[in-house]
Amino acid sequence: MKRPIVWLVVAGLAMGIVAVVVTRGMGFSARVTPWTIEATAMRAARRWATPGDVRRQANPVPTTYEAIEGGLKHWADHCASCHGNDGSGDTTVGRNLYPPAPDMRRPATQEMTDGELFYVIERGVPLTGMPAWGTGTPDGERASWELVRFIRHLPKLSGQELRSMEALNPKSPAEAVHKMEIDEFLSGGKGKQ
Amino acid sequence: MLAAMMMWVSGTSLLAHEETYKGTVIATQTAKVQVSVIDDKTKKESSMEFAVTAKTKVLRGDKVVVFADAHIQKGERIAVTVDHDASMSNAVVIRLAAPAGR
Numbered sequence: 093m094k095r096p097i098v099w100l101v102v103a104g105l106a107m108g109i110v111a112v113v114v115t116r117g118m119g120f121s122a123r124v125t126p127w128t129i130e131a132t133a134m135r136a137a138r139r140w141a142t143p144g145d146v147r148r149q150a151n152p153v154p155t156t157y158e159a160i161e162g163g164l165k166h167w168a169d170h171c172a173s174c175h176g177n178d179g180s181g182d183t184t185v186g187r188n189l190y191p192p193a194p195d196m197r198r199p200a201t202q203e204m205t206d207g208e209l210f211y212v213i214e215r216g217v218p219l220t221g222m223p224a225w226g227t228g229t230p231d232g233e234r235a236s237w238e239l240v241r242f243i244r245h246l247p248k249l250s251g252q253e254l255r256s257m258e259a260l261n262p263k264s265p266a267e268a269v270h271k272m273e274i275d276e277f278l279s280g281g282k283g284k285q
Numbered sequence: 286m287l288a289a290m291m292m293w294v295s296g297t298s299l300l301a302h303e304e305t306y307k308g309t310v311i312a313t314q315t316a317k318v319q320v321s322v323i324d325d326k327t328k329k330e331s332s333m334e335f336a337v338t339a340k341t342k343v344l345r346g347d348k349v350v351v352f353a354d355a356h357i358q359k360g361e362r363i364a365v366t367v368d369h370d371a372s373m374s375n376a377v378v379i380r381l382a383a384p385a386g387r
Contacts, residue, residue: 182340184302184303184368184370187370187371188370251349255349270305274305274307274364274380277307277362277364278362278363278364278380278381278382279382280362280382
């Protein structure tokens, strides 16, 4: 009985040593695509770790125009820099994260329960680019639930909604100056070329 | 603290990897635009060609338009933003002046 356990420990140690030797200095990059097995295992682990009562929690915010609009404004201001206004994750930051920001219009996100989405917004996801946005206040929780409503709306976003979000996206002072220079150039001014 | 650092890194990335070329239109094709660009440092004029893809956003003033409906004229001023991370020649955003009289 003892011998198999000893061999198992020895094999584990040997694999560990090989892994250490092989991976030393091999380089790393956040640009690589996670393996399918890795992504699937991590999603399963996240689901496994989410408390059951949270997973089953229904969204207390009703599906109203105001709730979706509230979520839209919040998304454009806080989430779009990584996830994109359309939820595709196709942004400079979103593409280059490890794992990259997911396309939230796809089933992997849309099939999550409202409670799971809320939990991720509030608590973040360790070892990813997703921070915990929860403030522990009723207002903060309501904002997160509105975001859940908006995430459900992502696959149906209209062109008009996307344009209204662009006006709400935060701009750094440098970006504002950059835009002003382009506008000046296009309108016939000298601008900085 | 980590969130603040991420925000800072994000902001830097956005500025570091996107570049906007300003110039005048030489020619347009179905999915391409050729632009005469003046280098800011050398003041040398060069011709650059940008591919217009399904992901390219075309702005006529503040209005998003389809590339074919932008009615880009030869000699018109244009600003083309590319994302060096994705492609050196694919236009991410094309900006044009608002139509006259608006």
